[in-house]
Amino acid sequence: MSDSPRVIVILDRTTTAPSILRDAKTLTGYGLSEIRSRIVAGLPVVIEEMFSNAWYDERAQLLLALLTKWQNESVVFEVREVAENDDTEAGALISLEVLRNIIESDDNESRDGI
Helix, strand or coil: CCCCCEEEEEECCCCCCHHHHHHHHHHHCCCHHHHHHHHHHCCCCEEEECCCHHHHHHHHHHHHHHHHHHHHCCCCEEEEEECCCCCHHHCEEECHHHHHHHHHHHHHHHHCCC
16 A cells, blocks of 8 residues: 555444435445444545545545535535544544645646646
């Protein structure tokens, strides 16, 4: 594994509506019971390595679209940027807007060939 930071998403422990579980399943590939267990336990539902090929190819945009949808639906979640070997709690809490800026900045740099 690389030394890239990870972005993690933790959903409010009461957020177990079927539509939320299906959304998370689509992005993560986890089973519905695994997702529900993670939510109830306060564990990250989404764990994405930032700045990987998959991140640049599509994962960043998929994550941003999902989190924007959830925000518009008033789903309560937190986003953290966590260093590769750090615990979830050690991660820096970031807003969706900060994540959006990171992703858009990355997209602009990759389009410019930097």
